[in-house]
Amino acid sequence: MNDSLRELYEEVILDHNRNPRNYNHTPENANHTAHGDNPLCGDRYSVKLTVKDGRIDDAGFEGSGCAISKASASLMLESVKGKSLEEVEHLFNSVHRHLTDHKANEESDDELGKLKVLGGVKEFPMRVKCAILPWHILNAAINETDQMVSTEQQ
Amino acid sequence: MNYPYFFLEPTGISAGLDPEKFKNDFPILRKPVRGKKLVYLDNAATSQKPHTVIEAIRQYYLDSNANVHRGVHWLSEKATEAYEMARIKMQEFINADHADEIVFVRGSTEAINLVAQTYGRKEIGQGDEILITEMEHHSNIVPWQLLVEETGADLQVIHIDDNGELIREELREKLTEKTKLVAITHISNALGTVNPIREIIRSAHEVGARVLVDGAQAAPHLKIDVHDLDCDFYTLSGHKMYAPTGIGILYGKRELLQNMPPYQGGGEMITSVSLTGSSYAKPPYRFEAGTPNIEGAIGLGAAADYLNSIDFDTLSAHENEVLDYATDRLSAMDGLKIIGTSGHKAGIISFVIDSIHPHDVGTILDQAGIAVRTGHHCAMPIMERFQLPATTRVSLALYNTKDDIDSLVEGLKQVKEVFK
Numbered sequence: 001m002n003d004s005l006r007e008l009y010e011e012v013i014l015d016h017n018r019n020p021r022n023y024n025h026t027p028e029n030a031n032h033t034a035h036g037d038n039p040l041c042g043d044r045y046s047v048k049l050t051v052k053d054g055r056i057d058d059a060g061f062e063g064s065g066c067a068i069s070k071a072s073a074s075l076m077l078e079s080v081k082g083k084s085l086e087e088v089e090h091l092f093n094s095v096h097r098h099l100t101d102h103k104a105n106e107e108s109d110d111e112l113g114k115l116k117v118l119g120g121v122k123e124f125p126m127r128v129k130c131a132i133l134p135w136h137i138l139n140a141a142i143n144e145t146d147q148m149v150s151t152e153q154q
Numbered sequence: 155m156n157y158p159y160f161f162l163e164p165t166g167i168s169a170g171l172d173p174e175k176f177k178n179d180f181p182i183l184r185k186p187v188r189g190k191k192l193v194y195l196d197n198a199a200t201s202q203k204p205h206t207v208i209e210a211i212r213q214y215y216l217d218s219n220a221n222v223h224r225g226v227h228w229l230s231e232k233a234t235e236a237y238e239m240a241r242i243k244m245q246e247f248i249n250a251d252h253a254d255e256i257v258f259v260r261g262s263t264e265a266i267n268l269v270a271q272t273y274g275r276k277e278i279g280q281g282d283e284i285l286i287t288e289m290e291h292h293s294n295i296v297p298w299q300l301l302v303e304e305t306g307a308d309l310q311v312i313h314i315d316d317n318g319e320l321i322r323e324e325l326r327e328k329l330t331e332k333t334k335l336v337a338i339t340h341i342s343n344a345l346g347t348v349n350p351i352r353e354i355i356r357s358a359h360e361v362g363a364r365v366l367v368d369g370a371q372a373a374p375h376l377k378i379d380v381h382d383l384d385c386d387f388y389t390l391s392g393h394k395m396y397a398p399t400g401i402g403i404l405y406g407k408r409e410l411l412q413n414m415p416p417y418q419g420g421g422e423m424i425t426s427v428s429l430t431g432s433s434y435a436k437p438p439y440r441f442e443a444g445t446p447n448i449e450g451a452i453g454l455g456a457a458a459d460y461l462n463s464i465d466f467d468t469l470s471a472h473e474n475e476v477l478d479y480a481t482d483r484l485s486a487m488d489g490l491k492i493i494g495t496s497g498h499k500a501g502i503i504s505f506v507i508d509s510i511h512p513h514d515v516g517t518i519l520d521q522a523g524i525a526v527r528t529g530h531h532c533a534m535p536i537m538e539r540f541q542l543p544a545t546t547r548v549s550l551a552l553y554n555t556k557d558d559i560d561s562l563v564e565g566l567k568q569v570k571e572v573f574k
């Protein structure tokens with residue numbers, strides 16, 4: 001296996017794909033939900049959140065898709081649980097930059113912690129959408145946009 | 155036949171069959187991909203082009219470029235001659251009775267939309283039925299949905315069994331006096347099934363229905379004989395049969411085309427225009443409004459020459475040998491399941507492996523220089539039928555060899571290794 005493949009399919013990614021956390025978990029008193037898909041490859045997920053006092057108390061996701069999208073969703077929910085909506089928004093932006101900006105500097109990535117492994121997609125332009133889809137769904141859930149999120153809109 | 159000089163005599167094909175020799179006809183196959191030898195197994199999406207096709211287009215621009223059917227000057231005459239020669243080549247390629255039964259279009263998609271919007275709008279109305287199948291490409295579903303929405307006709311569907319074959323009893327039940335048109339694919343792009351279209355055409359004609367055959371996937375694999383099939387419409391896409399993108403043909407029986415209203419309005423498709431009305435040209439020009447894809451038609455003619463230079467029996471024998479080899483080797487892999495197991499298949503193997511998502515399979519194979527397609531293959535009803543979000547699809551062309559299949563199997567072993 002070459003280096004970029006190894007970076008894409010990091011052990012952490014494979015682990016979260018095999019045993020996704022908060023998968024098929026319906027948070028109690030969930031009050032924010034959104035769905036999304038990538039029609040080109042058939043990835044399809046929904047995210048449910050319990051938001052209390054501006055903080056994500058609990059979260060769960062369901063659906064199906066490739067290893068990258070599933071691991072991304074799993075890692076995402078793990079890291080946003082307990083965070084304030086402001087912190088989540090900040091994190092969303094950092095992740096977005098980390099996945100799409102080749103020049104993003106390493107230091108500003110420090111807050112990403114475990115999420116850094118998602119950066120392996122940078123070498124695979126076709127796969128960036130897979131990694132980012134769950135984050136857009138999370139964003140839609142928080143903002144209560146009732147719309148279906150899609151990688152192919154606009 | 156005397157071909158204009160820019161249709162080069164096809165070269166590179168010897169009488170005997172050396173598959174590596176085919177590869178040499180396709181310059182792109184010599185280019186490494188990601189530092190690896192390219193193993194191109196995405197031919198159902200689009201095939202690569204032989205140098206004779208590339209050269210025919212180059213020569214056309216070097217020597218004969220002008221608009222067709224317009225100028226009186228020398229170049230325009232040359233271009234027109236080449237364009238019409240390509241039409242004759244396509245007439246011969248599918249054994250149509252007349253050259254005016256060949257309409258140049260962008261591809262199968264446009265051909266089907268053309269029939270729906272002209273023949274369909276005129277001949278199919280409330281209470282009539284259009285019969286399609288569950289294995290159609292979206293391009294042979296959506297145009298009919300648009301038509302029935304507009305006309306109040308009914309869309310009926312023949313379903314498929316677990317092997318990916320049409321359910322014959324449904325065909326018998328659903329083909330009735332109400333059926334005005336059967337629109338069916340010759341070969342399924344997602345399953346590889348070759349449909350018994352000759353029999354279907356005969357049954358349809360017995361109840362007075364017309365038949366459109368979507369030949370997008372058949373053209374590179376089977377000898378097409380529309381005279382013998384007696385189909386009413388046949389469509390194909392050049393880019394899947396070694397010609398450029400943006401060109402294809404609609405074959406229609408002469409008496410049908412003659413009675414069809416125009417598709418688009420513009421130049422080329424009229425005999426006279428005044429500000430109060432216009433009269434329309436005869437087929438095929440009635441359906442070719444505007445400046446056509448001249449280089450595309452010439453490339454398509456050259457691709458037909460290329461295929462004709464290999465006899466179709468030899469071609470099928472070679473392709474089936476590779477298909478059987480691939481089927482055997484893939485079936486032998488642990489956790490691999492082939493979707494589409496009809497006894498009559500050509501060129502295509504769809505599969506799923508363990509619970510690994512096809513997208514991940516595609517990415518890992520790509521790193522080894524192996525190009526496959528992953529997804530729903532524009533045939534979402536099939537995916538629904540088999541309860542799958544997607545499959546990995548391997549599709550063959552004449553230049554694929556057993557070596558390519560060995561590389562594929564090695565690649566898949568690596569996929570399994572990553573996800574073990």
Ligand SMILES: Cc1ncc(COP(=O)(O)O)c(C=O)c1O
Pocket residue numbers: 198199260261262263264291293294339341342343368370371391532
């Ligand atoms: C069976 C079938 N029909 C129709 C089409 C549409 O062809 P095109 O996109 O060239 O118009 C395809 C192409 O994928 C196909 O496989």
